[in-house]
Amino acid sequence: xxxxxxxxxxVQFYETDTAGIVHFSWFFRYMxxxxxxxxxxxxxxIAPVNSEIGWPRVAATFDYHKPLHFEDEFEVVIRVAxxxxxxxxxxxxxxxxxxxxxxxxxxxxxxxxxxxPMKSISIPPDIAARFQVAxxxxxx
Amino acid sequence: xxxxxxxxxxVQFYETDTAGIVHFSWFFRYMxxxxxxxxxxxxxxIAPVNSEIGWPRVAATFDYHKPLHFEDEFEVVIRVAxxxxxxxxxxxxxxxxxxxxxxxxxxxxxxxxxxxPMKSISIPPDIAARFQVAxxxxxx
Amino acid sequence: xxxxxxxxxxVQFYETDTAGIVHFSWFFRYMxxxxxxxxxxxxxxIAPVNSEIGWPRVAATFDYHKPLHFEDEFEVVIRVAxxxxxxxxxxxxxxxxxxxxxxxxxxxxxxxxxxxPMKSISIPPDIAARFQVAxxxxxx
Amino acid sequence: xxxxxxxxxxVQFYETDTAGIVHFSWFFRYMxxxxxxxxxxxxxxIAPVNSEIGWPRVAATFDYHKPLHFEDEFEVVIRVAxxxxxxxxxxxxxxxxxxxxxxxxxxxxxxxxxxxPMKSISIPPDIAARFQVAxxxxxx
Numbered sequence: 001x002x003x004x005x006x007x008x009x010x011v012q013f014y015e016t017d018t019a020g021i022v023h024f025s026w027f028f029r030y031m032x033x034x035x036x037x038x039x040x041x042x043x044x045x046i047a048p049v050n051s052e053i054g055w056p057r058v059a060a061t062f063d064y065h066k067p068l069h070f071e072d073e074f075e076v077v078i079r080v081a082x083x084x085x086x087x088x089x090x091x092x093x094x095x096x097x098x099x100x101x102x103x104x105x106x107x108x109x110x111x112x113x114x115x116x117p118m119k120s121i122s123i124p125p126d127i128a129a130r131f132q133v134a135x136x137x138x139x140x
Numbered sequence: 141x142x143x144x145x146x147x148x149x150x151v152q153f154y155e156t157d158t159a160g161i162v163h164f165s166w167f168f169r170y171m172x173x174x175x176x177x178x179x180x181x182x183x184x185x186i187a188p189v190n191s192e193i194g195w196p197r198v199a200a201t202f203d204y205h206k207p208l209h210f211e212d213e214f215e216v217v218i219r220v221a222x223x224x225x226x227x228x229x230x231x232x233x234x235x236x237x238x239x240x241x242x243x244x245x246x247x248x249x250x251x252x253x254x255x256x257p258m259k260s261i262s263i264p265p266d267i268a269a270r271f272q273v274a275x276x277x278x279x280x
Numbered sequence: 281x282x283x284x285x286x287x288x289x290x291v292q293f294y295e296t297d298t299a300g301i302v303h304f305s306w307f308f309r310y311m312x313x314x315x316x317x318x319x320x321x322x323x324x325x326i327a328p329v330n331s332e333i334g335w336p337r338v339a340a341t342f343d344y345h346k347p348l349h350f351e352d353e354f355e356v357v358i359r360v361a362x363x364x365x366x367x368x369x370x371x372x373x374x375x376x377x378x379x380x381x382x383x384x385x386x387x388x389x390x391x392x393x394x395x396x397p398m399k400s401i402s403i404p405p406d407i408a409a410r411f412q413v414a415x416x417x418x419x420x
Numbered sequence: 421x422x423x424x425x426x427x428x429x430x431v432q433f434y435e436t437d438t439a440g441i442v443h444f445s446w447f448f449r450y451m452x453x454x455x456x457x458x459x460x461x462x463x464x465x466i467a468p469v470n471s472e473i474g475w476p477r478v479a480a481t482f483d484y485h486k487p488l489h490f491e492d493e494f495e496v497v498i499r500v501a502x503x504x505x506x507x508x509x510x511x512x513x514x515x516x517x518x519x520x521x522x523x524x525x526x527x528x529x530x531x532x533x534x535x536x537p538m539k540s541i542s543i544p545p546d547i548a549a550r551f552q553v554a555x556x557x558x559x560x
Contacts, residue, residue, distance in 0.1 A: 062201075
C-alpha cells in the first residue's frame with residue numbers, strides 16, 4: 001500500500017515544440033504515467049481488460065515554473081492528496097535536480113461503464129484499501 | 141480587435157484512448173488551437189519566425205463534465221479573461237450542441253528569448269493593443 | 281462513391297518539434313484524418329460504436345521532401361490505390377501551394393473484433409461498394 | 421561504437437486509441453526513442469543545443485503484425501542498416517516476449533541548418549566514426 005510514486009523520465013524529441021521546450025500538454029501525460037505506475041506498485045491496473053469500472057479525469061491543473069528541454073532527465077512525484085467515496089485526488093511535482101519545474105493536481109472519479117452515459121459510483125473497497133493519503137502534501 | 145474566438149472541431153481517432161473517449165490531455169491542445177486562432181484573427185502569430193519574444197504557459201486547468209468520442213463535433217470558445225503587464229489569462233469552454241463538455245483556463249507570460257533562462261518582460265504595446273478583456277466571463 | 285479526399289489543414293503548435301518543423305510522426309496522423317474524412321464522405325464511419333469489425337493498419341510509409349512549419353497551411357490528398365478481398369491500400373500526397381511536401385501509403389485490413397486475437401475477414405460488400413480505386417495514382 | 425540499441429518500454433495509456441490498441445503513429449515514435457538512445461550510447465546527442473547541423477527524417481515505414489495494448493511491455497531494437505555519405509538508414513523490430521509485433525525502417529539525412537531551406541551535407545567524420553553497420557539485418 002503506497003501513497004506516492006517517483007518516476008524517472010527523460011524528455012523525448014516528440015515531446016518538444018518549436019519553442020525548444022516540452023509542450024505544456026505533455027506534463028499532464030507525465031503525471032498520468034506516474035499515476036498508473038503508482039497503481040501498478042499497489043498491485044492494480046487502472047484499466048484492466050473488460051473491467052466494468054473506469055476512472056475518468058474530472059479535473060487537472062499544472063503550474064509551470066521552468067521549462068524542460070530535449071533529453072533532459074527529470075523526476076515526476078505523484079502523491080495521493082485526498083480520497084473521497086467516489087474520487088481520488090493527486091498532487092504532483094516535476095523536478096530536475098531538485099529544481100522545481102512544475103506542480104500539478106489531478107482528480108479522478110470512479111464510474112460504472114455498464115451505464116451509458118457513465119455513472120459515478122463508490123470506489124470498490126478492495127481498490128480504496130490499496131491507497132492511503134500521503135502524510136505531507138506540498139504547498140502549492 | 142477581438143476578445144473571443146469560436147473554433148469548430150471534430151474528434152480525431154488518434155485523440156481517443158482505450159477508454160473510448162478523448163484523452164484528457166487533448167483538451168489543453170484544443171484550448172491552445174483556439175488561442176492561436178484568436179491571435180491570427182487579431183492579425184498576430186503567437187510564434188513568428190525569429191521572434192525575440194515568446195509566450196510560455198504558466199498555468200493551465202481543465203474541469204471535465206462529459207466525455208467526447210471519435211468523430212464527435214464540438215466547439216471550443218476561448219475568451220480573454222484578464223491582461224496584466226506581463227501575462228494574459230484566458231477562459232475556455234468546450235461544448236457539444238450547447239451541452240457543457242469541459243471548462244478550462246490558461247495563463248501565458250511574455251518572455252524575452254534573448255535571455256537564457258527566459259526572462260519575463262512587459263507585453264509589447266502593439267500586441268497588448270490587439271486584445272481586450274471579454275465583457276462577460278463564464279462562471280466556473 | 282468517392283475514391284479521393286482533399287483535406288485542407290493548418291499546422292498546430294503541438295505538432296512541431298524543437299527542430300522547428302512538424303514531427304515526422306504527424307504525417308501519419310494527417311493521412312489518417314484524410315482517410316476518415318473520405319469514409320465519412322462515402323457515408324461511413326471507420327469505427328462506428330459497437331461495430332463488430334475493425335480496420336487495423338498493416339503497413340504505413342512516408343517519404344519526406346520538404347518540412348512544414350507552425351501555422352503553415354497545407355493539403356492532404358488521399359486516394360484509394362487498391363482494394364483486395366480483405367485490404368484497402370491508399371496513396372497520399374501532402375502539398376503546400378502545389379509544392380510536394382511528402383508522399384505516403386497506408387494499407388488497412390478488415391478484421392472481426394469478436395475473435396481475440398483479431399482475425400482478418402473479407403470486407404463486407406456494403407462497405408466495399410462505397411469505394412473504388414482511383415483512376416490515376418501518383419508516381420512515387 | 422555501437423550499431424544497435426535495445427529499448428525496453430511499456431505502453432502508456434495515452435498511446436492507445438478507441439480500438440483498444442496502440443495507435444499506429446506511435447510506433448514511429450518508439451523507433452525514434454530507440455534511435456536517440458543509440459546516439460546517446462555512442463556519446464552523441466542527435467540535437468545538441470545550438471548545433472549547426474540537423475537530422476531530418478527522409479523516409480519511414482512500418483509493417484504491423486500484432487497489436488500492443490495498455491501496459492504491455494515490449495522491446496524496440498534498432499540497428500544501423502546502411503550509412504552513405506549523407507544519410508543513415510536504420511532497421512527496427514518491435515517485439516513482445518520474442519513475438520514479432522512490427523518491423524520498421526527509418527532513413528535520416530544530415531543537413532546544414534545555416535542554410536534556409538535546409539541543405540543536405542556530408543555526415544561529419546567524427547559522427548560517422550561513431551556508427552557502424554550492423555552485421556546482420558533482419559529479413560523484412
